[in-house]
Amino acid sequence: MILPEPIQNLINAFSRLPGIGPKTASRLAFYLLRAPEDASRELAEALLTIKSGVTYCQTCFNITTAGRSECEVCASPERDAALLCVVEEPLDVLALERTAAFPGRYHVLHGVLSPIEGIGPDDLKVRELLERVRLGGVSEIILATNPSMEGDATAMYLRQQLLPLGVRVTRLARGLPVGGDLEYADPNTILRALAGRQEMS
Ligand SMILES: [Zn+2]
Secondary structure (H helix, E strand, O other), rough: OOOOHHHHHHHHHHHOOOOOOOHHHHHHHHHHHHOOHHHHHHHHHHHHHHHHHHHOOOOOOEEEEOOOOOHHHOOOOOEEEEEEEEEOOHHHHHHOOOOOOOOOOEEEEOOOOEEHHHHHHOOHHHHHHHHHHHOOOOOOOEOOOOOHHHHHHHHHHHHHHEEEHHHHHEEOOOOOOOOOHHHOOOOOHHHHHHHHHOOOO
16 A cells, blocks of 8 residues: 555655654554644643753763753752763763752763774863862762773773773673663662772872
8 A cells, every 4th residue: 555645755754763763653653633722732842842942061071951051960069060960961960860869060072982884082071071080079970871892992081081081980780681771771770880889090
C-alpha cells in the first residue's frame, strides 16, 4: 500500500530519531493522524522552539533557557563551586540531578575523545574546563565520563591535564555497568558510584 505523502514524510522524520524503528515511527504518525489537532500543533510548536528556546550555560555548557548566561546549577549560591563533576552530555547532568544529592557543580564536555572518529580535545569543552580550574576555587574534580573505552581514555587524558593544576582528581566508582551510560543509570547506582569515587593521582 502506498501511503499519502504527508504520512510517509512524517514516518521518515520519526525514523531518523534515535531509538525509533520503522514500526514505532508508523505508530506515532498514525496516532497523530487520529489525535485532536491540538496534539499535533503542540508537538509542532515544541519542535520549532527547541532550538531557539534553548542555549548553553557559558560556565559549564549545560543546557539552559535561551536568554540566560548561566544554568540554574551555576547560578545557585547553594551549590559548592569547589566540587566539579565532569560529564559527557547534558543528559548526564540530568541523571546526576535526579539523585538530588550531588552538592557541586558540573562541566559538560559535549562528547568524548575518539581518535577513530577524529574527535580530539579541541572538539570538546576541555580548554574551557582547564581555564575554569586555573581561575581558582576548585578543589576536587570528579571525572564522570561513561565507563566505556572512550570514556576511560578521556578521563585518563583529563587527569594528566588537571593534576599539574593542583586539584584533587577522582573517578566515579565502578558501580555503573561497563559500557552502560550514566544517563540510563538509576539514582541509587549513581549515588553509590559517587560515594565510592576513587583517587586518580
Ligand atoms: Zn552552568
